[in-house]
Amino acid sequence: MKAEYVNSFYQATRDVFNLMLDLETEKESLQLVEGVISRDANVILGVTGDLRGTIMFCFPREMTLEMVKIMSGMAMDEIDSFVSSALGEVANIIGGNALTLLSTNQYSCDIVPPQIFVGDYKSTSMSNEKALLLSLKTSIGSFDLVIYLKEK
Amino acid sequence: MMWKEKYKVGVPIIDEQHEELFNRVSDFIQTVQTKGSWEQKLVKVKETMAFMQEYVVTHFDDEEVYLEKINYPDLQKHKDAHKQFKDAVNNYVKLLDEQGYSEEVVQEFSAKLMTWLIMHVAAMDQKIGHYVNSQGGKNI
Numbered sequence: 001m002k003a004e005y006v007n008s009f010y011q012a013t014r015d016v017f018n019l020m021l022d023l024e025t026e027k028e029s030l031q032l033v034e035g036v037i038s039r040d041a042n043v044i045l046g047v048t049g050d051l052r053g054t055i056m057f058c059f060p061r062e063m064t065l066e067m068v069k070i071m072s073g074m075a076m077d078e079i080d081s082f083v084s085s086a087l088g089e090v091a092n093i094i095g096g097n098a099l100t101l102l103s104t105n106q107y108s109c110d111i112v113p114p115q116i117f118v119g120d121y122k123s124t125s126m127s128n129e130k131a132l133l134l135s136l137k138t139s140i141g142s143f144d145l146v147i148y149l150k151e152k
Numbered sequence: 153m154m155w156k157e158k159y160k161v162g163v164p165i166i167d168e169q170h171e172e173l174f175n176r177v178s179d180f181i182q183t184v185q186t187k188g189s190w191e192q193k194l195v196k197v198k199e200t201m202a203f204m205q206e207y208v209v210t211h212f213d214d215e216e217v218y219l220e221k222i223n224y225p226d227l228q229k230h231k232d233a234h235k236q237f238k239d240a241v242n243n244y245v246k247l248l249d250e251q252g253y254s255e256e257v258v259q260e261f262s263a264k265l266m267t268w269l270i271m272h273v274a275a276m277d278q279k280i281g282h283y284v285n286s287q288g289g290k291n292i
Binding site for chain 2 (some may be wrong): 019020022068071072073074076080081082083084085086087090093
């Protein structure tokens with residue numbers, strides 16, 4: 001996987017977290033994985049076009065609730081449709097921004113609408129190849145950004 | 153409250169309207185998220201939703217008139233973004249009218265609305281302030 005794919009999604013995540021959530025993100029760790037263990041709230045974005053694959057965001061419960069509190073100004077106590085939809089939309093906006101960054105590197109891609117799954121721990125395999133798992137740290141918790149992309 | 157000082161663009165007429173729009177969206181979300189029976193709060197949900205929806209149109213129209221007045225260079229792009237926003241809202245309203253106001257779909261809609269509004273005001277609208285400043289702060 002080329003650095004520009006990874007950097008586009010990492011940069012877009014940083015920008016959107018900063019803009020919408022007033023949060024700074026820093027890299028905690030970076031590893032190649034064969035499968036992903038999901039967390040309490042997870043968003044999957046499909047990528048099509050010049051690059052194909054999957055981007056996945058995995059968040060712990062408390063962080064998810066805090067993110068939505070930052071945006072709405074209201075305390076949240078469960079991951080309901082409001083919280084999961086807000087989370088999915090933040091991921092969707094990150095995906096959109098990443099595509100803009102990728103297009104500056106001449107990659108033309110699209111994002112498939114986000115799929116959100118909550119509290120359903122499972123191991124997701126990203127086909128037979130390895131994905132890149134980036135653990136990111138913020139002041140309200142850590143989350144995973146998983147990137148699996150291949151050129152067409 | 154959703155409104156934050158950092159969303160200000162530095163043009164009072166726009167900032168006042170943004171604050172009002174955020175307050176209306178906030179009221180709508182608060183009503184949707186209030187604990188209690190969905191049937192009992194549905195009248196208030198529809199009321200706050202219509203109140204918010206009406207102001208989306210008013211504000212976008214007023215903002216476009218202002219942008220035309222100051223010869224804003226990205227006017228068409230901004231108008232397109234407004235149209236996309238209004239279409240997305242209208243599509244949800246149509247869906248709700250046709251399929252009924254289920255709690256799940258209204259929650260989904262109100263959450264998306266919140267993120268779209270934050271993103272539009274925190275990213276795109278900030279460029280209006282930058283442009284006005286670059287012109288020496290005239291037309292405020």
